[in-house]
Amino acid sequence: MDISFSDEEVAFRDQVRDFFKQAPVAEVTALIAQPDTYKEGTVRWQKHLFAQGWIAPTWPIEHGGAGWTPTQMHIFETERVAASAPDVLPFGLKMVGPVIYTYGTEQQKQRFLPRILASDDWWCQGYSEPGAGSDLASLKTRAELDGDHYVVNGSKTWTTGAHHADWIFCLVRTSTEGRPQQGISFLLIDMTSPGVTVRPIPTINGEHSLNEVFFDNVRVPVENRIGDENKGWTYAKSLLAHERTVIARVADSKRRLEKLRQYALKETEGGQVMAQDPVFRSRFSDIEAELMALEYTGLRVLAAQASGQGPGAESSLLKIKGTEVQQAIHELTIDLAGPYGGIINDSLTSGDIGHEFGDQARKDYMYGRATTIYGGSNEIQKNITAKHVLGL
Amino acid sequence: MDISFSDEEVAFRDQVRDFFKQAPVAEVTALIAQPDTYKEGTVRWQKHLFAQGWIAPTWPIEHGGAGWTPTQMHIFETERVAASAPDVLPFGLKMVGPVIYTYGTEQQKQRFLPRILASDDWWCQGYSEPGAGSDLASLKTRAELDGDHYVVNGSKTWTTGAHHADWIFCLVRTSTEGRPQQGISFLLIDMTSPGVTVRPIPTINGEHSLNEVFFDNVRVPVENRIGDENKGWTYAKSLLAHERTVIARVADSKRRLEKLRQYALKETEGGQVMAQDPVFRSRFSDIEAELMALEYTGLRVLAAQASGQGPGAESSLLKIKGTEVQQAIHELTIDLAGPYGGIINDSLTSGDIGHEFGDQARKDYMYGRATTIYGGSNEIQKNITAKHVLGL
Amino acid sequence: MHFNLSEEQAMLQASTARFIDQQYSFEVREKDVRLPEGFNRDTWATFAELGWLSVPISEAGGGFGGNAADTMVLMEELGKGLVASPYIPTVMLFGSLVDIGAPEALKHSLLEPLIAGQLQGAFAYQERQSRYNLADIKTAATREGEGYVLNGEKALVMNGAAADRLVVAARTSGEQFDTAGISLFVIDANATGVHKTAYRLMDGQLAANIRFENLSVTSDQLLGDEGDGYSLIEKVVNSTVLALCAEALGIMNKLTDITQEYTKARKQFGAPISSFQVLQHRMVDMFMACEQSRSLLYRTVCSVGTSDADRSLHALKYMIGRNGRMVGNEAIQLHGGMGITDELEVGHYVKRLMVINTLFGDADHHQQKLAQISLPT
């Protein structure tokens, strides 16, 4: 029972802290905040990390990673959030990259990995379909072999960033025999292929990040298939547990809660700061305790990983509690904004309207509803836990 | 939309209020509070109501009832609780009595109803079995015909007051054919019959009210069967919805909440009364709002009854919310008692120990856990509502 | 004792429901709310024709003289239809203030066109710093000769963009948080010295910050007595809160209904998701949240004018805020990914519900007001 860092880890932390201090955080954050320059800012930031050699810290060194331990990764994330620096996009670096270096051919590795590391390709994820959400394995987008190509027909949905993407990694049905999981293959599809169409899905926070992607007789070379035909489910599944631990976003919640605390020291009613409001205090401390616990739940998972285990079923717990905490923070923040929790700034400034964080609180609250739905809804996570952890 | 009373109803309310003012409430309450004199006090109180003609106010006049409207019944209950007067035992008066006058033979009516009204017989209910709780219809206690008697074997559990009872009304299995509900008969069994044994079940509040009742070749005359053989489920079911509205105990919760409020004005910490404690205030007002709503939910059910409808499926809502409110009051009361919430007075007085309501708060909390279990657990009520109200 | 509607109320309910059913589909609503003013003037004219604009206005004011139950019936149906209209600011706030506070001549000159659908109003009460404190007013009306000069800024004025006339709450005496010393003035929203900054709320409707720069007003623009505006505000806000709660309940019921429909139609793992027990129980929870809120709404309607009135109203706004959030969140969650798109109606209902929670005190605020009644400090 020891949470102290080794001397090497302390030195590493200082190095990371220093890096963020020097990095162009404010500059890229401003770019990322505007829809028009979002992509530019994201790529610039990722290239900055790439130049440092830290773009894919957990990848094996042989594939261009830094080979960090889970503890180093934890230190990096903590410092990143403390510096309010942006996260990298997960689709290439955290999702398809590891699948390619684990299950891909030598040729696939050489073709795709360097461009992922350099952020030359923008990737998106094609898993969910209109009829296959929680029940992912029931997906219907089909790929039929025609010579040395697959012909892909169907559609994918909730595809974050598809409108920016160069490539999409997809689960497609190559067989209808056996259990639904058995006939699925993992394909990499060039978004510029004829027959690929992207339709924006407007979301309840008024912004555009999600899309539907349609495939109409799209020809995909067989060499773009990862691993064996009909084995795609296995490759995809290995990502899911990892995705859950990412979704928990504990460090990010800590930063948000601290920001909320600062707001509460300024927001007033009847001349009294809201930090003194009894109901606010109850709700705040309730979240705080849960988050203090969650931080250590995360460390426990990390410590298990460091000693070669997991992330296994306990990732569901992290996902559930992590997203519940996020939503509780969103709720308390929008409530703290009071009557300003319902406004849309648009082109007006906070100064014009008269409130600092109401507009952002609304966006966070609304989009934050998705956290308990995506990555396997929290209901699905509880089913998984009941079955695989409790054995019910 | 009108909740005012008619002139007749106002006059009736005054009469009821007057009756309770004159009634020996304190005397019987003291008797009922002690295990040794519990039965004596209960019977004395019921005989007092009987003398007034109010022992079975909703029974038809022809069977000895007062023929009150639901509104009159509501007025009576409100006044009774305001006067802190005891309730009557439901088993004879609210359960088996109505079954007998609705489905019984003339002979059964003449034999049993007068003794129920006069509280000369103490009844208990034999529905649940060790293996049949939520799934009541799976009951196994069997009654086999042998000439003009049934021979009953099996056992019933959670039988409140069986140790005081003269009679038990039972659901027994007379056939194993068809759906489980189809082979059940409704029998009245004399508790002094050879082969009947009562075993006390100690409960977590340290008191004795529940029992298990064993039947070992108990011979029951066929004339003690209500209605047709194998139709007992129908007769029993008609009671269940009614039982749920009784369990809600809205008027009783109002009185308890007011008592809690009074306690909070006296209980102190650090020299400040707990009524000023922020968390106490939040929890209190939360319960208060729910109860204020529930009072009107009850009135809505009542108004529907008065116009000839129900109580139907909405009785599940009353049962769920009513018991949740009761438990919330128990929880806040025991928490208000602070360190004294864990004590057992036994033969010591509150003065000896130093606290007025801690001991009672503990008993209420512990026994109150049963309210969400009995009368069809709240989970079962939600199943019923999902199916019969929402049509899911 | 009964909870039936009167014949007139039943007719009002039927006519509102018919209007929504026949003329106000979700598509129409979406088009209406995106108009520059956040509502459709033609729809408003229909409101006038149907007589809805006169419902809460007294007979002396030329209205229908409806009571709380009448307003409730209308607003609940408008909620079910997610009708985008300035009914709250123009009729419930501006109209009622004029009705109870204005001298006869002014009253008729404003309420006649209002009831006819030709005048839009708004009530400028809160300021940037006010949050939910109705007495937190810094905007000053300084005596000057026979009249006053207004200076200051009002924030979040509902319908402030489209309003022809405003009622402005300004301080003629007292300190920032005092309830005494607040006066109400009817002003022309387009007068020189009135500067508006309009923006949308998340429900698509428009609000504005309105700044007054040396705006001269005369004594006959005063509603009620000088310095005595707070009692008028309280009265009108109370009936508006009840109306908003009725609207919210309509929304909550609608959300509960469409969630049930969606889960019956949506299949996963080879079965409609409505067959999963966990989702069933949560829809039962939504149903119970609606029923309990309805009971409290009825209680509040029945308690108007009694000693239970304030307590009921605080409990109601608290419960509507809390249960409304629960119902809204569950509706989105049970719609899964579809719940977070702007293409389905569910998110739009939720957003209106969220705006209602921020009007005149949210759940936390009213919970504490309720506690203050039962456990006074």
Added chain:
Amino acid sequence: MHFNLSEEQAMLQASTARFIDQQYSFEVREKDVRLPEGFNRDTWATFAELGWLSVPISEAGGGFGGNAADTMVLMEELGKGLVASPYIPTVMLFGSLVDIGAPEALKHSLLEPLIAGQLQGAFAYQERQSRYNLADIKTAATREGEGYVLNGEKALVMNGAAADRLVVAARTSGEQFDTAGISLFVIDANATGVHKTAYRLMDGQLAANIRFENLSVTSDQLLGDEGDGYSLIEKVVNSTVLALCAEALGIMNKLTDITQEYTKARKQFGAPISSFQVLQHRMVDMFMACEQSRSLLYRTVCSVGTSDADRSLHALKYMIGRNGRMVGNEAIQLHGGMGITDELEVGHYVKRLMVINTLFGDADHHQQKLAQISLPT
């Protein structure tokens, strides 16, 4: 960074688990707790033999010198076994106070028999009116010559019935709620002038109200400096709270386990009730409540002596109180009727959990203490 136990901790855990498995069935517990003192002296002797009584006592005091993690390991296992013992009052409170506060000679004369299992102790801190305020002390120790005279009454003294010696917190100066002016005295529990009224707590263990009537004490019975007792109380109470939370977590895990077992065995509607999705999710909630509590317990153990210590401890006692109630209530509910009988172990575990919630501040109390750190008034 790791959360593994040290070799010694693992041994302690194993030996405690073995004791419960082999010698301390639920039936034994039920017999033990019904004894007149609420525990069995033979069981206590076994504790002494196994070395458990010395765990938190310093090496200077003749003990094992264990840290917070050592105590945690022991207490969690005792919790799982629902062991009825005066470990908290005798060792964690009385023993630790003597260990850190008593002059050498007194210390050894008390701790040696204590560690050998031959001396029972108790800490008389709270009074009838104190609730959770540790400084709410009216009992007076008045200077008289070389010594003091004690007058007043202490309430709810855990193990007050069986204790041979008591540490009494009395006021030597200051006003009722002052932290300054509190002094601690070791006294003979059977001296003339000490009057006990014993009663049971709902977990079966015994407490007593103890009245002091002109009880003379000498200066060498004083622990620490006169008037400076509060800092000792805080220190010892903090480590005791941590120990109680570890015990509670053991209980919560046990309740979660037996509930899972029960629902797997219990059949209704032709299936084990563990197959119903609603119950599955609720058992997942119980599991998560335990895991989150465990994380916070580990955090608190790791934070001892750091700036995070107080904050962690308040958060922990709050979460254990709140999650413990949830787990206890759900355990009873999922056991159905069986949950409310005294025949199954489930109710007994719940009752001990409830008593722990009332010791040194319940969930609501510590939630507010936590808020006071993050949002100081």
